[in-house]
Amino acid sequence: MRGITSAAAVQADGTRVTKSASVRVEGLKKAIGGATLLANVDLHVNAGEFVTLLGASGSGKTSTLMAIAGFLTPDAGRITVGDRDVTRVPPGRERDMGIVFQNYALFPHMTVAQNVAYPLKVRHLPRQQIKARVARVLELVQLTPLADRKPAWLSGGQQQRVALARALVFEPSVLLMDEPMGALDVRLKEELQWEIRRLQREIGATVIYVTHDQHEAMLLSDRVALMRDGRIEQYSTAQELYQRPETLFAARFLGDSNLLKGRLSHTAGPALEVAGTHLRLPAEQADGKEDGALCAALLRPEVLAIQPAGLLEEPSPGCCIAGMVKDLAFVGQSIRYEFECELMDGTMLIQQVARSGHTQLSPGSRAVVSWDPRDIHLIKMDGSHG
């Protein structure tokens, strides 16, 4: 369903649950008083795609979502859904978007079924059609047995599923979700994450989802838009964002990052000169970058191997560093080491290894950290990258 303007997810019985549409955001800007909410946001979401806006608090995720929903009028820019320009369309029916917020906003005096039926009632659908659609959507979110309960008698996760059903029932072309799991405990959150993932794949809805939780973003999304200061820093699959971040900010935002900064040298094969040590680079990483360019080599913890000093059979020049274990911690199934490099002004490398079959090192042990140069990702730094 990807790459097309709109698509319909059809049930086995021939009825449609939702019709997905693409969303295009171009040059979105918004300032209130002296504060810049949106500096310049560009985003294209394909029909049926699950896109997450990920970022720290205040980076502009909610503002972007509210502008798409129509609750925030942009100072500049354009929002298109399918081939409709909706920039100035008021929020609500004409906008044709389902919205799920962190606080479920259910009507406390209505039952689950009545809550879900509400958007259809205000659209004056015939009673029989309302009944059928509510039944189908409740089945989809696995709430049929609780149809007659009031929200006060539901768990947080169940309430959020009601909110989800209510947003889906009128078959919106786009589903917007703002931190819908924010108020749930970890176990419920995990459960609902898998459910939202299953549901979205099943019905083929276009989803734009806001979270500051990187694990949630990675689990759910086809693509992630990493936001920073009212702009999108990088827009790619979660895997690309993790393995090939374009900036130091992106590298640091997702997961643990070991960043070794130095200057590029092509003199004796491509290498990064870091405090007098030449780290070997794969040719394709160095290609197109000039000699002396300031770069950072990103090594994720899981690509590093750590061994007691002297054990490494053939220390490979340019892809290992000697030093000392500063600290270690047990983190469930793995051990996390902090390693102080000998040659690099105290640069600390973090390494995480599976516990089983690993010789345990202790703080103060001399050790060697090594890697395969192909696992290096090189980031070119300029003035704006700290």
Ligand SMILES: Nc1ncnc2c1ncn2[C@@H]1O[C@H](COP(=O)(O)OP(=O)(O)OP(=O)(O)O)[C@@H](O)[C@H]1O
């Ligand atoms: N009504 C407003 N008036 C002035 N500034 C605002 C207003 N709403 C938001 N801001 C500011 O705009 C910036 C972006 O806010 P926004 O809520 O979009 O960020 P966010 O990434 O969703 O953050 P959070 O994760 O905390 O919800 C923040 O610096 C915020 O303080």
